[in-house]
Amino acid sequence: MKELVVISGKGGTGKTSIVAAFASLAENAVLADCDVDAADLHLILAPDIKQRNDFIGGKRASVITEKCIGCGKCAQVCNFDAAVFDGPVNDLVRKTYKIDPVACEGCGVCVHFCPADAIEFKDAVNGQWFISDTRFGPMVHAELGIAEENSGKLVSLIRKQAKQIAAQHNKDLIIVDGSPGIGCPVIASITAADLVLVVTEPTVSAQHDLERVIELAGHFKIPTLVCINKYDINRKMAAEIARKIDNRNIAVVGRIPYDTTVTKAQIAGQSIIEYSNNGLSEQIKSLWLAVSERLAGKEVG
Amino acid sequence: MFSRTLVWVPEMSDNFTIAVASGKGGTGKTTIAANLASYLTEAGENVRYLDCDVEEPNGHIFLKANITTVENITVDVPQVDLDKCTACGKCGEICQFGAIVCIKEHVMTFEPLCHSCGGCRRICPADAIGKKPVEIGRISVGKAGKIDFVTGKLRIGNVRTPSLIKQVKKHITDDCISIIDVPPGTSCPVVEAIRGVDFVLLVTEPTPFGLNDLKLAVGLVRQLGLPFAVIINRHGIGDERVEQYCQSEDIDIAMKLPDDRKIAEVYSSGGMIVDxxxxxxKHFAELLDYLECAKEKLNEKRRLRI
Incomplete structure (x- = not known):
């Protein structure tokens, strides 16, 4: 079983549209949406949710108002400025402390040091995750709650579930839609994957972000391929990007033209492959072929 | 919608912080933030631009700042003095992140997992745990023309995005307008970047992905109780659903920037569209009018509260 992770560094380069197209081209794959704080793949794959689960990423402190003696020890030991002195009155003091749930890091230090035993430490439900059926095969996806934490843990959980499902159903490939950036959810998406495909575009910003994300994949020693989307909006820069990454021994396996079909397909709720049969889909099919060959262990470039 | 004045009078100055955010990446946050900073400066305001998209900062590409100082940003992780350590195991018990564990007589730390809560240091009865600074990234400060420029850059392989953003935001002062370029998404880095700002501009594009992620971002700013408005970029590229949504939710649209190949070309080579x-x-002039009115409205509210 192989795992392909599609990431981009910079957001909005077309990563999810490409994953959706891959989903309709892959014959025996499990799909996993690991862009947990702005998930969009479900808008195209229209998953039929079969199983719904709470995601408990960590714990969260909360003051039991009746017990608070207003001593301020919690505020003193909190490194995240989460304990604030504007809770309601109780029988003991005129003002109590409360914990700002958004600022709370879930470290539990206040819970331990509270002399009145007035702070609870309960599991925090940070979101939900789902196992679904789609017209292209099983899908694992999630919804991180608003302003919630632990996106990296949720990503790891989704990948683990996708692997289990792949094993159960004899699927030979997992296609992961990653998130933008180079931080915790991205690291959780790519560690120990078989192949990373970076979707970039010929803009100075995307080029800058591409270098950072390639460095990240290199840091974790994951084989990497690059696809230049909308290459024709700035051909000169597209060529420059190709030359630069060639120096790092990374292959450009696709050059996809700018095409309004991408947005039209999205509005129709279809993958590019389903929506149209023009030159764009041919380009994506050849990209898919190159990626599949690399996954099968062949050298491409 | 607010009424519009025809001529911009520089009176927004002093102590107004605007965050430019979006759920979805690549909708044009940095374009809006950098060009707004430049346009405000041209209108006579003192402006500071702060790039809080520390994982992939791009503001420098457009603002081409002259960097004068670079600061290494560190966080504290535990350093165990093994001579003092009694292997009581209390540090491992309090740590929620698996960053310090005690197996038999051996205490081991896993620095990448540490959240710097300081719990292990406080709880250690033998006073055997000290602080060790580790670098998580850098902050560069300089000038882009008249704009004060601040940018954070996370070290590759590091996950302490919110800690670095917090340090970038320490550069906010109350004698100018601050423009914060926020990372994409809706989780902890975004919360850290927009917490405490005066106003949020949510940049989106009129597509199903744009709308879905806009709804998440609206949920976030509403939960944090922050005033906000929407900017539609690449207007005309998709459908009407973003505008319909804003109307039904009573959300102001502060600016619509048309889908235009020329804008894409200027952007692609790192140019400033207002220049x-x-x-x-014209579009940025309208945005300024909108912000001026929004600021008036907020001040009014604050006065009433006092």
């Missing part, structure tokens, strides 16, 4: 494309100036 190079005359038609863009």
């Amino acid at each position: 190079l494309l005359h038609q863009c100036k």
